[in-house]
Amino acid sequence: MRLKNAMKVEKLFDGVFRIDGKLATVNLVGGKKVYDEDLVTVDGIEYRTWNPYRSKLAAAIVNGMKRLAIKEGSKVLYLGAATGTTASHVSDIVGANGSVYAIEISERSMRDLLMVCESRENIFPILADARNVGKYADDTGTADVVYEDIASPDQAEILLRNADLLKGGGIAYVAIKSQSIDISKKPSEVFKEFLQKVSAGFDLAQSIEIEPFDRMHLFVVLKKKGASEKAGKL
Ligand SMILES: C[S@@+](CC[C@H](N)C(=O)[O-])C[C@H]1O[C@@H](n2cnc3c(N)ncnc32)[C@H](O)[C@@H]1O
Incomplete structure (x- = not known):
């Protein structure tokens, strides 16, 4: 898991974000991955990156x-x-x-x-x-x-x-x-x-x-x- 505070979080839709150019959702199950996505924590919130090649x-x-x-x-x-x-x-x-x-x-x-x-x-x-x-x-x-x-x-x-x-x-x-x-x-x-x-x-x-x-x-x-x-x- 990467912990960063300087990353820019941009809200695209309710519950959908872009973090440093990558699409992401807020992880409902802290610390747990589902596939090979990254977990990224910004300001205490854990996000899962969302790969457009996989979804x-x-x-x-x-x-x-x-x-x-x-x-x-x-x-x-x-x-x-x-x-x-x-x-x-x-x-x-x-x-x-x-x-x-x-x-x-x-x-x-x-x-x-x-x-x-x-x-x-x-x-x-x-x-x-x-x-x-x-x-x-x-x-x-x-x-x-x-x-x-x-x-x-x-x-x-x-x-x-x-x-x-x-x-x-x-x-x-x-x-x-x-x-x-x-x-x-x-x-x-x-x-x-x-x-x-x-x-x-x-x-x-x-x-x-x-x-x-x-x-x-x-x-x-x-x-x-x-x-x-x-x-x-x-
Ligand atoms: C392209 S994959 C879905 C990928 C998934 N939506 C994702 O993005 O993670 C298509 C899936 O549809 C399922 N499928 C195909 N025909 C179906 C049917 N008649 N009823 C239910 N599922 C079906 C297949 O078994 C397969 O798992």
């Missing part, structure tokens, strides 16, 4: 995200949590009063994710296929934000299936991987088709290219159609 959400923030709907106390439905790299930073941002429902299909990834959840009590791991919303809807209830990063050909359909678990006016963040959807088409065509499919339920708020951190991806911010309502149990 598409970090890449999108670095590349110009305008606003972040994930904040202190948010309830986030995370589709494709893998081993918890990005989910752990979301857990930092939402804090002890927020929650991250982490859906993951792979048992192998879930084993590592469970270790992260041992110390992060605001992440609720769920081993499930995100296509089978009925398997977890009673546990998750309605979320303020949906985050989807599942690199699957039916990513758009999966998002639409989960839309009932997002409050009206809620934000969905999606990392669209063109090569997982249709390798024979140009990425721009795949992105356009994805947006057309989800337009039944969502309006596009912002699209962000995330190169050089990740290739063949488009990161989109979508707003669920319909009146804003308070998140609660279904």
Whole structure:
């Protein structure tokens, strides 16, 4: 852990900072790392650096995200949590009063994710296929934000299936991987088709290219159609 007082901490969004040029979140679990991030203490606050090469959400923030709907106390439905790299930073941002429902299909990834959840009590791991919303809807209830990063050909359909678990006016963040959807088409065509499919339920708020951190991806911010309502149990 590095202890420095002369470092410059710049707030980008609630819970998201830039420290000496590196993105960072406040560590919810003092002294504990999740992957190979650095722990940096400035003025008595411990931060975890957030690597945009390891997290598409970090890449999108670095590349110009305008606003972040994930904040202190948010309830986030995370589709494709893998081993918890990005989910752990979301857990930092939402804090002890927020929650991250982490859906993951792979048992192998879930084993590592469970270790992260041992110390992060605001992440609720769920081993499930995100296509089978009925398997977890009673546990998750309605979320303020949906985050989807599942690199699957039916990513758009999966998002639409989960839309009932997002409050009206809620934000969905999606990392669209063109090569997982249709390798024979140009990425721009795949992105356009994805947006057309989800337009039944969502309006596009912002699209962000995330190169050089990740290739063949488009990161989109979508707003669920319909009146804003308070998140609660279904
Ligand atoms: C690109 S990785 C996610 C990386 C993670 N979001 C991060 O930034 O730390 C995609 C994950 O989605 C999972 N996945 C793929 N299809 C899924 C499905 N239908 N339901 C749930 N998870 C799925 C994969 O097992 C994989 O762990």
